[in-house]
Amino acid sequence: MSAIIHFEADGWRARTDGDFTEENVVRIADAAGEYWNRRNPGAMVYVCYDARPGAEECAKAAARTLAAHGVAAVLSDRVAPTPALTWAVSRNPRVCGGFAVTGSHYPYDYLGVKLCNADGGTGCPDFIEEIEHLIEPEVYGVREHYAIKDFVTPYFDYLSTLVDGDAIARARLRVVYDPMYGAARTYMPQLLGALGVEVEEIHGADDEGWRDVRPEPIEPWVDDCEQAVVECAAHAGLINDGDAARVGAVDECGNYVSPQKIMALTLGHLVINRGMTGRVVVNQATSVLARRVAQSLGCKVTVRPIGFTYIYEEMRKGGVLLGGEGSGGFAIPSHVAERDGLLVNVLLCELMATTGKKLGELVNELEMNFGRLWYGRRDVRVQVEQVEMLRTIMPGLNPELVGGRKPVAVSHMDGLRFEFQDESWLLLRPSASESVVRVYAEAPSVEIRDELLDAGADMAKGNA
16 A cells, blocks of 8 residues: 655655655655646756665656656756755746755654755645645656756855855854765865865764764754864854754854854844845744844844744745744745755854854854843653644633743644743644644743743643
8 A cells, every 4th residue: 555645844754664665756756747747848847865875766766757747857966955956946947846855854764855846945835735636656657867967066156155255264264064964064064165164074974873863953963063163172063954954053162052043143144244134034933032133123023833834935925034943944035935054054154254253152142132041842742632632722722820920922823822921932832743742932041941841741731
């Protein structure tokens, strides 16, 4: 029996010893080829793959399948970060979409598929729903030839033009770069080196421990980068996930810098140092810090539900400077309407060079001006029935006290979100794909944050 293929907001993923098979990739390519050729007969589709075993072979099978449907399939000539694909798609008017075989930030026993539209964005729900509808139980038998293209070199050449290379070279920056064994290894150090940055790359070549690292730029997976930054006396550590769509960082003292702070720093740099303007789009789980910075800069803030789909929809409306989510995915639509962790890397280097400050100094300045906030998330595992019950009753919940604190605002936009007088907040959100309730909280102290997380976990378990 054929596997049921369902795309989440960030693509389709499955275990390589389970539903991720070449046959299922071909089934997706069959559906995508039919969709694209029906709307854009004879148009091009770009295909790429990440560094995981089996990704290249599946990408080749997808390219042959797409070509059989009448579109001109063009395959990357090497491992490519997803941002290189989405940028290349958005820059060529003959290209109607992109197909990436990548495990992204999932563990290394997973692989999957990301699809993008002609503008490079991956977040259009109507597009994904139509692809799912077209997926057949059996594979299409015909295969055709595809072309080969270098997506990587033009993309990184372009990135180098987006920042002040002279300022970066004069700053004599030293950074540790951790691609987490992913698709950006060697490429990012080469770019930064060309800009005059001294780079020490870790996890850049396969070794015995590569399967033990989850390629997601959050703690505890960034521990090696934290240690390397201190050992190298670097100005910062820069980290990307498996396909380089997401970003994390480490300051010069070896402290993890959360995506929430990275977003706030990037926004300030774009407006203050680069003179850019526009709206800022965040989701309900994004730190108050980013909103405070945006408001201080005169940027209107738009809050949407969790899922990059909603940020992408706002970018399509226009007028957006920066769209970001708490998981480390940031998009600057003047570049491309999709997350690009590599662009954020070079912008952070430009920010350090422009200000003459190390990353930790910039974070300290940020917190002095806008307050120090403590952010946290817990995944509470519950029974399937509990998830469904919460999803049913949440729209009607409006408790007077949460963890002994009185909410000043309650939102049912996406799950259940409480705001309190001191701008601390708590969010409960049942997962759409797992028996998990995700609990987020932020507060001006660790103690209050943990109290809110405890209260949210109790609510998720039905104990409150």
